[in-house]
Amino acid sequence: MLLEVKYGTKLYSKDTDKMRPTENEKDIASFAGRLLRERFGKGPEAAHVVMQGPFITIYLRHFLSPMERVILEQEGEQAVFRLRESMMHKIVPEINGYVQSVTGQVYKNFYHDSDFDKESSIFVGIDENAYDGENPFKEYAGKKKLEERVRQVTAEAEKEPDKVFSGMLNNKTLLVIREGLLINIEKELVQQGYEEQLKVTKRKLEKRLLIEGKSFTSIAGMNIADVFVDWDFERDRSVIVFIMSGSG
Numbered sequence: 001m002l003l004e005v006k007y008g009t010k011l012y013s014k015d016t017d018k019m020r021p022t023e024n025e026k027d028i029a030s031f032a033g034r035l036l037r038e039r040f041g042k043g044p045e046a047a048h049v050v051m052q053g054p055f056i057t058i059y060l061r062h063f064l065s066p067m068e069r070v071i072l073e074q075e076g077e078q079a080v081f082r083l084r085e086s087m088m089h090k091i092v093p094e095i096n097g098y099v100q101s102v103t104g105q106v107y108k109n110f111y112h113d114s115d116f117d118k119e120s121s122i123f124v125g126i127d128e129n130a131y132d133g134e135n136p137f138k139e140y141a142g143k144k145k146l147e148e149r150v151r152q153v154t155a156e157a158e159k160e161p162d163k164v165f166s167g168m169l170n171n172k173t174l175l176v177i178r179e180g181l182l183i184n185i186e187k188e189l190v191q192q193g194y195e196e197q198l199k200v201t202k203r204k205l206e207k208r209l210l211i212e213g214k215s216f217t218s219i220a221g222m223n224i225a226d227v228f229v230d231w232d233f234e235r236d237r238s239v240i241v242f243i244m245s246g247s248g
Contacts, residue, residue, distance in 0.1 A: 024102050025049040031098045032058050032123075039091055040065040044121070052169045053136060054127035056099065056107055059173070059226075059243060064119040072116055078200055080116055085196070088112050095123070111230035111239045113203070122228040124175070124239050137167030142221060149216060150176055150240065153209045157202065158183050161238075176240040182233065190233045203229055216242065 021029070029047040037043030044063035049056065064072075072080045092110045100106050107125030114121040137143075147164045154161050162180025169175055182190075189198050206229050210216060217224050226243035 021049060022051070025051055027102055028056075028095075028099055029058070032060075032095055035091060035094060036060070036063065039087060040068070042066065050169045050173050051103070051105075052167075054105075054129075054131040055169060055175060056105075056123075056125040057169060057173055057175065057241060058095070058123040058125075059241075060121040060123075062119050063114075063121050064116060068116075077116055081114070081200060082196065084114055084121075085112070092123070096125070099125070109232060109235070111232065113228035113230045113241075115226060115228070118226060120226050120243075122226075122241050122243075124228075124230070124241060126239075135163075135165045137165055140168050143167075146174075146216065147176075150178065153206065154178060154181050156209055157206050158186065172244045174242040174244070176242075178238045178240070180236055181238060182236050187233075195233060198233075199231060202231070210240070 026049070028051075029049040032049070033043045033047045042063075042065045044060035046061040048059040048061075050059075068080050068083065071083060092112070096107055096110065105127050106129065108128045109126045111124040111126075112122065143166060147166050150164050150166070151160050154164075158181050160181075161178040164176065164178050166174065166176040186198060186202075189195075207227055210227050210229070211224075223245040224242050225245045226241075228241040228243075229238065231238045
């Protein structure tokens with residue numbers, strides 16, 4: 001099924017049923033794998049890239065360096081999170097530069113999350129020049145129910161978001177965008193410099209709410225292999241990525 005999706009003045013072809021990556025996606029996946037191997041001493045066993053409209057996702061499987069494994073065992077998840085975040089801040093501009101050289105698109109805003117138990121990670125890039133803050137996605141089976149459940153989960157954790165958008169980037173990658181979800185106490189914590197602690201706490205809470213009860217599995221009609229969450233506190237925006245079983 002080929003869908004035409006318009007973002008601003010650009011028109012993108014969106015093939016939500018595609019299975020095979022494009023040459024650009026394969027090039028970017030290969031570059032990301034090499035770069036991570038250079039920086040961490042061990043790269044992911046697999047990297048899967050999906051580009052649709054103003055969005056790009058880079059899904060990494062079996063990615064946990066020996067050093068991170070030791071830190072995880074000795075100091076816990078937050079210490080590994082801190083190290084990973086520091087490294088990713090340096091790596092993202094290099095990935096973005098390569099993506100721009102290959103595709104011409106600039107993803108000014110990148111999100112990142114990792115599941116250290118599953119040894120998986122995600123990058124999500126948004127081309128702000130092409131994304132205008134309005135719903136860019138077409139319909140898919142269960143879309144309204146899923147977005148309503150996301151609203152409910154967000155209301156349990158913070159408050160009901162002002163906007164919720166969701167779309168299938170391909171047949172295994174479901175992206176959800178939330179805007180206007182921070183409560184005043186969270187905004188104040190960010191202003192006071194507690195962004196890292198807030199992210200760690202919110203991530204644990206929201207992932208538990210997203211996974212428990214398997215409500216999203218029944219709505220999506222597929223088994224969910226991974227769930228990732230990240231925030232841009234400055235924009236008061238969050239992304240959620242569901243990876244369906246069998247990805248890659």
